[in-house]
Amino acid sequence: MKQKIYSSIIAFLLTINLFSQNTYVFLGSYNRDKTAEAIQVYQLDTLSGKLTKFTSVKNVVNPSYLTISPNGKYIYACTDTKTPNAGSVSSFEFNPSAKTLTFLNSQRSxxxxxxxxxxxxxxxxLANANYTEGSVSVYPLLENGKIDSIAQNFQYVDGSVNKDRQTRSHVHSAVFSPQCDYLFLPDLxxxxxxxxxxxxxLKKPLIETKNPFTKTDLEAGPRDFTFHPNQKWGYCIEEMAGQISVYNYExxxxxxxxxxxxxxxxxxxGFESSDIHISPDGKFLYATNRGKENNIAIFSxxxxxxxxxxDYQSTLGKHPRVFALDxxxxxxxxxxVxxxxxxxxxxxxxxxxxxxxxKQIKMENVSCVQIKQI
Incomplete structure (x- = not known):
């Protein structure tokens, strides 16, 4: 009897915790114009899957990629992307109670x-990857969510064999290892x-290793990377080749x-592969293709x-760039996009x-989606 009572109490507390948190979907875009909504935030109904507009922000150009702080208070964006002689990273404070997303500051990328x-x-x-000039930058984050000045910046010039797309380095992502003791940079x-x-x-946290890089197949074009929840395996999606390379990791x-x-x-x-994620239970991997086929490839x-x-699931649109699992x-x-x-x-x-x-949500040139329960 006591065991049943304890189980009921635990279930009740879990239910309270579930409904005391809300799930938000953050959308970035190539808005091209400061007068257009650059970032939109929606609330996700975790029963029906319905998205309801929550807040948005303007006065920022091309926040093409977003990431969220572990506590959900701050949003960091790659801004001024695809803008000649420009590039920045920007911070925003998210306040669900006030329904606001407030710009904090920017730093050069x-x-x-x-x-x-x-x-x-x-x-x-915060770590960010710069595609056109092939570099990585690392910044300290302040307690108020603002981005401090660059602590380190490494640039690369080496390319590969494809004369159209690989004349020089193009770093496409910056992914921390599961314990955040390494930073991986797929270089397309x-x-x-x-x-x-x-x-x-350390004030300059990036340290060169005995294994400074892993060579991929030629003309692979490594783009993004993810780790399995068990921390033993890594998966790299290759944009140019349309392949996923699987690695043992240690x-x-x-x-x-x-x-x-x-x-x-x-x-x-006529295809390009783009994003890659693993389900929280570690049983399935999902990857997007763009071009002749705009779909999500599903793997066990x-x-x-x-x-x-x-299986393959159509994304019901053209040019899927980023997707996310709650x-x-x-x-x-x-x-x-x-x-x-x-x-x-x-x-x-x-x-x-x-x-x-x-129902689908419309947002012109939508380029990124991130999901966070807060």
Whole structure:
């Protein structure tokens, strides 16, 4: 009897905690114009999947990629992207009670066309990747959420074999390892996944390692990277080749164990792969393709980390750039740049398959989606 009472109390407290938190969807864009909404925030109904407009912000140009602080209080954006001789990272304070998203400050990105940003798990460091000039910058984050001046900036000049797209380095993402003791930099231009050790206690936290990079296949064009929840495997999506390379991971070292196509066998050209994420339960991996096929490739993950293709789900738009899974793994939200629409899919936790639910959201040139329960 006592056990049943305790179980009921625990279930009740969990329910209270569930409903005391809200899930928000943050959308970035290539708005091109400060008078247009640059970032939009929606509230996600975790029962129906419905998105309801919550707040937005203007007066910022091309916040093409967003990332969220661990505590959900601050939003960091790659801004002034695809703008000649420009590039910045910007901070915003998110206040759900007041329904506001308030600009805090900006810093130069240390390279043209910033495309990706990550926050350290301690909330005190920001790393961003600059595509056009091939560089990485690291910044301290202040207690009030503002971005301090650049602590380190490394630029690269080496390219690879494709004369159209790889004449020089193009760093496309900056991804912390599961313990945030390493920073990985997929470099589309050089066919490398660069790596630094990261010491959060140093004023200049990036430290060169004995293994400064992992070489990918030629003309792979590594773009983005993610780690499995068990921290043993890493997965790199290759934009140019349309492949995913799977690696065993330990202490900053990657050893490839598989390479598998992200697109259907019938598609031989006219595609680009873009984003990659793993379900919270670690059972499924999702990756987006753009071009002739605008879809999400769905893979199961077996016991040794290898992938098996199981299905493709249309994103119901053109040019999906970034998508996100909510923290429960119940929903996947995809953004389509060229059609300017955002689609919510419900995920089957047993099969990994996706099903569209609710109404689509329209946002011109929407380029990024992030989800956070706060």
């Amino acid at each position: 240390g390279g043209e066309n910033p495309v990706y940003a990550s926050v350290h798990k301690n909330g005190k460091w 231009g050089a066919d490398k996944i660069r790596c630094y050790a990261f010491d959060e206690n 202490n900053g070292v990657l050893n490839k164990i598989q390479r598998i196509a992200t697109h259907p066998d019938k598609i031989k050209e 993950i077996n016991e040794n980390g290898l992938l098996k293709s199981i 923290e429960s793994g119940k929903f996947l939200v995809a953004s389509n 060229l059609t300017g629409n955002v689609i919510v899919f419900k995920r089957d936790s047993k099969t990994g398959l996706l099903k569209k639910i609710g």
